[in-house]
Structures are given as C-alpha cells and as structure tokens.
Amino acid sequence: MDLSLFGNAIVAGLLLGCFYAAVTAGISISFGMLDIVNIAHPAFIIVGSYVAYIVNTQFGLDPIIVSILALPLFYVLGAVVYQIYYVAFEKHGQESLRGLAFFFGILFIAEVVLVLTFGVDYRSVNAPYIGQSLDIGILEFPYRLLVPALAAMAMFLGLQIFLGRSFIGRAVMAVSQDPQALRLMAVNPTRIKRIAFGISIATASVAGACLIIIQPVIPSVGRDYIGRVFAICVLGGLGSLPGTLIAALLLGVLESLTSTYYGPSWAPAVSFGILLLTLAVRPSGLLGR
Amino acid sequence: MRTPLFFLVQIVAGLVLYLSFITFGNDYWFYAGYTVLQYIVLATAWNILGGYCGYVNFGSAGFFALGAYTSVFFYNTGQALNDLFSERTAGLLAYIFPIPVPILILLGGVVAGLVGLGTGYLTLRLRGVFFAIATLALAVVLETLVVNWEFVGGSRGAYVIPPANIPVFGAYIHYLFALMVVLSVVALTTARLIERSRLGYGFATIRDDELAAEACGVPTLKLKLTATVLSGALMGMAGAPFPFFIGYIEPSSAFSLSYAVNSIAMPMIGGTTSWVGPLVGALLLGSLQQLATVTISSAVNLLIVGLLLVGFVVVAPKGIVGWFEGWPWRRAKP
Numbered sequence: 303m304d305l306s307l308f309g310n311a312i313v314a315g316l317l318l319g320c321f322y323a324a325v326t327a328g329i330s331i332s333f334g335m336l337d338i339v340n341i342a343h344p345a346f347i348i349v350g351s352y353v354a355y356i357v358n359t360q361f362g363l364d365p366i367i368v369s370i371l372a373l374p375l376f377y378v379l380g381a382v383v384y385q386i387y388y389v390a391f392e393k394h395g396q397e398s399l400r401g402l403a404f405f406f407g408i409l410f411i412a413e414v415v416l417v418l419t420f421g422v423d424y425r426s427v428n429a430p431y432i433g434q435s436l437d438i439g440i441l442e443f444p445y446r447l448l449v450p451a452l453a454a455m456a457m458f459l460g461l462q463i464f465l466g467r468s469f470i471g472r473a474v475m476a477v478s479q480d481p482q483a484l485r486l487m488a489v490n491p492t493r494i495k496r497i498a499f500g501i502s503i504a505t506a507s508v509a510g511a512c513l514i515i516i517q518p519v520i521p522s523v524g525r526d527y528i529g530r531v532f533a534i535c536v537l538g539g540l541g542s543l544p545g546t547l548i549a550a551l552l553l554g555v556l557e558s559l560t561s562t563y564y565g566p567s568w569a570p571a572v573s574f575g576i577l578l579l580t581l582a583v584r585p586s587g588l589l590g591r
Numbered sequence: 592m593r594t595p596l597f598f599l600v601q602i603v604a605g606l607v608l609y610l611s612f613i614t615f616g617n618d619y620w621f622y623a624g625y626t627v628l629q630y631i632v633l634a635t636a637w638n639i640l641g642g643y644c645g646y647v648n649f650g651s652a653g654f655f656a657l658g659a660y661t662s663v664f665f666y667n668t669g670q671a672l673n674d675l676f677s678e679r680t681a682g683l684l685a686y687i688f689p690i691p692v693p694i695l696i697l698l699g700g701v702v703a704g705l706v707g708l709g710t711g712y713l714t715l716r717l718r719g720v721f722f723a724i725a726t727l728a729l730a731v732v733l734e735t736l737v738v739n740w741e742f743v744g745g746s747r748g749a750y751v752i753p754p755a756n757i758p759v760f761g762a763y764i765h766y767l768f769a770l771m772v773v774l775s776v777v778a779l780t781t782a783r784l785i786e787r788s789r790l791g792y793g794f795a796t797i798r799d800d801e802l803a804a805e806a807c808g809v810p811t812l813k814l815k816l817t818a819t820v821l822s823g824a825l826m827g828m829a830g831a832p833f834p835f836f837i838g839y840i841e842p843s844s845a846f847s848l849s850y851a852v853n854s855i856a857m858p859m860i861g862g863t864t865s866w867v868g869p870l871v872g873a874l875l876l877g878s879l880q881q882l883a884t885v886t887i888s889s890a891v892n893l894l895i896v897g898l899l900l901v902g903f904v905v906v907a908p909k910g911i912v913g914w915f916e917g918w919p920w921r922r923a924k925p
Contacts, residue, residue: 339720341649341727390905400904402647402723403859407901410852414894525848529728536721567739567746574732581721582713 306440311562317447319554323547324454324509326534331502334541335478336495342405344524345412350510351519358427365427366453369511373504380503384496416521424518450512457508462543474498533577539587605772621764627877628771634857634869635778636825640818642863645798646719650726651854653733654823656845658699658830663743665690666751696831703827704820711819734846748841751834767832778825782866856900862912
C-alpha cells in the first residue's frame with residue numbers, strides 16, 4: 303500500500319471533516335436541539351457561498367471575512383424564517399407534515415432563484431492561498447482545505463463555548479429539554495428558539511464561505527449535502543455538538559478514503575450507508591442522550 | 592358511488608379523453624397530456640403515504656427513476672442479448688425480449704416497491720422525520736449508483752428508441768398515452784379503495800395519533816410498510832414508460848428534483864385527505880406548468896410550483912378541496 307497516498311487521504315478526510323462539522327452545526331442546533339427539521343439548511347449554505355462569491359469578485363475581500371460580516375444578515379434571516387414557521391405551524395402543533403413541506407419548498411425556491419439569477423455555471427472565489435499547500439514530510443495540507451477547516455473549527459468551538467457558558471446558550475440547551483420548565487423560570491421559549499434558530503442559520507454563512515473555497519459551487523450542490531448533514535447529525539447523536547464533531551471527522555475520513563480508492567463518484571453513497579446503519583443499529587447516535 | 596361504477600366512470604372519462612385528443616388534437620396534446628397524467632399517478636401515489644399516513648416522502652424522484660431505469664435495464668439487455676448470453680440462451684430469450692411496456696411497468700413497480708419496503712423497514716420504526724430524511728438521501732444514493740453503472744448508460748445517459756408505429760394505436764405516443772390513462776385509473780381506484788377500507792381507517796389513525804393507535808392494537812408498522820410499498824410501486828410504475836416517452840434518459844433528468852417537488856406540491860395544493868385532492872392539484876399544476884413551459888420558461892414554472900407549495904402550506908392547509916368543505920353536496924364524514 304502506498305503510504306503517502308493513504309496518509310494524504312486521511313489528512314484530506316480530517317480537514318474535510320472539520321468543514322462538515324461547520325456545515326452540520328446549524329442542523330445540530332435546529333434539528334437536534336429545537337426539533338425543527340430544517341431540511342432547507344443546505345440551501346442557506348449555498349446562499350452563503352453566493353454572498354461570499356459576489357463580494358469576493360466585486361471587492362476582492364477574503365470569503366471568510368465576508369462571511370463573518372454577513373453573520374448578522376443571516377441571523378435576521380433565520381429569525382424571520384422561524385417566526386413564519388412558528389406562527390404557521392408550531393403554534394398549532396402541525397409542524398410534522400406541513401413544516402417539512404414548508405422547508406422543502408424553501409429549499410426548492412432558493413435553488414431555482416439562484417439558477418435564475420446566476421445560471422448553472424460553476425462559480426468560484428479568488429484568494430491568494432488557493433492552489434498552494436503546506437508540506438510536512440510526506441503529508442500535504444492544501445490551504446484550500448486547511449483554511450476552511452481552521453475557520454470551521456474556530457466557529458465550532460465558539461458555538462460550543464457559547465452554548466455551554468452564556469445565559470442564552472444555556473437557555474437554548476434548556477429549551478431543547480423542557481420548554482415548559484423554562485416558561486416557569488420566566489423565560490419565553492419562543493424567543494429563545496428564535497434566537498437559536500437565527501444562530502443556526504448564521505452558521506450557514508461561514509459554512510457557505512468555506513464551501514466555495516473548497517470547491518466551485520452551483521445551485522444544486524446543496525442537495526448533495528442534505529444526506530451528509532443529517533447522517534452526521536444522527537450519527538453524532540441529536541443535539542450533541544461534540545458528537546457532531548466526531549461524526550463529521552469520521553464521515554470526512556470515510557468519504558476521502560472512498561474517493562481515493564474507489565473514485566469520487568462513489569462518495570455520496572457513504573453518507574447514506576452510515577445514515578441507514580445508524581438508524582438500524584443505534585438510532586440515538588454515538589453520544590446521544 | 593360504488594367502486595365498480597367509479598371504475599367504469601373513469602374508464603369512460605379516459606376513453607372520451609383519448610378519442611377527443613385523436614379527433615381534435617395533434618401529437619403535442621398527447622405529449623402534454625402524458626405529462627399531466629404522469630403527475631396524477633405520482634401525486635396520488637405520494638398521497639397514499641403522505642396524505643393518508645402523514646409520512647413525508649421526499650424521494651419521489653428516486654422511486655420514479657427506479658421504474659425508468661428498470662425499463663432501461665431490460666431494454667439494454669434486450670439489445671445486447673447475443674453479447675450477454677450464450678447462443679442457445681439468447682435464442683430462447685429472444686422470444687421474451689423486447690419486453691412489452693405494460694410488463695415493464697409491472698417490473699418497475701415491483702423494483703420500486705421492494706426498495707420502498709427496505710427503506711421503510713429500516714426507518715419507519717423511528718420517528719417520521721427519519722423516514723423523510725432517509726428518502727431524501729435515498730434519491731441521492733440511487734443517482735450515485737446509476738451514474739456509476741455503465742450498463743444503463745452511466746452519467747452519459749442512455750438512448751431508448753421506441754418503434755415509430757404500433758398496431759391498433761398508430762403513433763407510439765398514442766399508445767403510451769393510453770397506458771398512462773390506464774395507470775391513472777389504477778392509481779385513483781387504488782387510492783379510493785384504500786380510503787374506504789379498514790386499511791384507510793388504519794392509515795388515518797396513524798396520521799392523527801400514532802401512539803394512541805399503537806396502544807389500541809393497530810399494527811402500525813405493518814400498515815406503514817403497506818403504504819410505503821403501494822406508494823413506491825405506483826411511483827415506479829409511473830416512471831417505467833418514461834424512457835420510451837423521452838427517448839434519451841440521463842441521471843440528472845430522471846432524478847430531477849422537480850418530480851419530488853411536484854409530487855408533494857400537487858397533493859398539498861389540492862388537499863391531502865382524499866383522492867380528489869391530488870387529482871385536482873395535478874390537473875391544475877400540471878396544466879399550468881405545460882402552459883408556463885411553452886409561454887415563459889421552464890425554470891420560472893418550477894419557481895411558481897415552489898411558491899405555490901409554500902403559500903398553500905402556510906395559508907391554506909386543507910388545500911383547494913378544503914375550500915369546498917361544508918358545501919351542500921358534501922356529506923359529513925363519519
């Protein structure tokens with residue numbers, strides 16, 4: 303076996319895994335903690351990619367910086383979407399069937415609008431580090447993967463600290479366990495959920511910028527990520543951020559090995575296999591409650 | 592109305608449609624009509640699981656493409672008999688191949704039904720959300736399999752060349768159209784039968800309160816699996832004639848998201864509680880899309896579908912059928 307090929311596949315997988323963790327963080331909050339099945343999350347990520355693309359080509363700003371500047375915008379977008387969702391479905395307890403259809407519709411509308419505005423050409427960003435790599439021994443760390451991985455990790459850690467330490471963060475954890483008890487503590491669960499959902503959509507901004515650094519983006523890329531993010535979320539255990547990270551790294555490595563040894567066209571099948579296996583064997587995931 | 596009478600009414604309606612198209616229309620009418628009828632089957636099939644049981648299937652495109660690619664598989668096998676088998680087997684098989692389209696429809700139904708059974712068995716024991724997610728991922732994985740499978744064309748796609756003419760019907764598209772009429776009749780009759788049987792009441796208990804149903808001794812898993820298999824099989828059947836209709840099939844068109852969106856949007860817009868809803872939704876949205884594709888553009892008509900879906904889901908949860916609730920000719924449901 304070629305050691306350098308194997309080593310580099312592992313490295314690429316780990317870096318990719320860090321990025322997947324950022325992609326899944328939003329789903330981990332909305333689906334895992336708030337019980338909102340936001341299947342449109344990948345669409346928001348693609349929107350994030352296009353925002354990074356527009357500003358990058360117009361002003362030459364680094365995509366990661368763009369995404370941080372766009373955070374408030376995405377937060378507000380998320381809060382608005384949650385408000386609609388709450389008024390239309392959650393208040394009446396009808397979120398299961400119609401709520402799913404609602405988010406599916408949003409996913410679809412976002413994709414079609416992007417196709418109508420930008421066409422179906424691949425779009426990519428420019429940054430000085432893309433195309434170069436950091437070599438350590440036989441291992442290669444392409445900056446194309448390294449920079450997004452670091453940005454993703456920073457965001458992921460920030461999220462973990464925020465949820466564990468701050469008042470709002472703890473309230474979010476509490477609302478996922480028992481909204482009724484939270485109400486008794488004179489905290490409005492709807493407000494907390496709105497904030498949490500806003501944060502979950504805000505992560506899509508950074509994840510989107512990471513995505514467009516890693517690969518050129520077309521509007522339909524989002525769909526490939528639906529299976530992936532939910533596989534990671536379920537494998538990690540619903541609502542557990544550390545579990546999400548472990549699962550993301552695992553999936554990243556497995557996908558990277560698959561595409562190295564069997565060809566990249568097989569990679570999308572890995573996540574589905576993991577999803578089915580998890581659901582069949584251990585539905586509560588690795589670190590599930 | 593009793594079921595045999597209902598069946599007869601549909602047959603007559605289908606015949607009238609077919610004959611009026613032949614007399615007054617041209618071939619375009621048949622192509623457009625085929626597409627609308629195909630959506631009637633897809634929407635009705637989706638509604639058996641989604642509307643009656645309350646389990647959302649996002650993978651309609653996957654099941655549809657399963658049927659389509661089953662046809663492609665058998666068509667390609669028929670084309671390459673001499674390369675694939677020894678001379679004697681090929682000689683024997685030449686009596687069976689090429690397999691007529693009605694048989695292919697059944698085969699497509701069987702394959703899609705089996706896949707539905709497998710996915711359902713693994714995920715339906717959990718919360719409904721997981722099934723929805725699994726179907727979403729299923730479509731992506733099936734597409735991956737097809738892309739990597741050279742025999743059915745891989746990512747390049749496959750040509751399926753139907754004969755130009757066929758006895759009795761004349762043009763091949765007339766024949767396909769007639770098949771689709773029959774398939775719609777089968778789908779609608781199945782849906783209506785389910786609605787008025789013990790099975791339908793069982794489905795309704797799952798939709799309303801699964802836990803309570805389970806506690807009362809309703810075999811929920813068995814019922815859910817039945818619904819998944821029926822719905823998946825009908826979708827596969829709708830997809831089986833598709834390669835012959837389109838002539839050239841490739842993964843991204845067969846697995847197009849628009850099938851998934853349409854088969855959810857049509858019942859949601861028409862109304863999910865009875866067989867009328869998907870029919871109304873499919874007729875309305877299907878015709879609207881045919882018009883919009885010709886007059887505006889095909890991307891815009893998808894946008895219309897998406898906006899209508901979100902709009903109806905938020906504002907009019909009972910769909911168009913819900914508007915007519917309480918009208919004098921509607922008896923109160925038990």
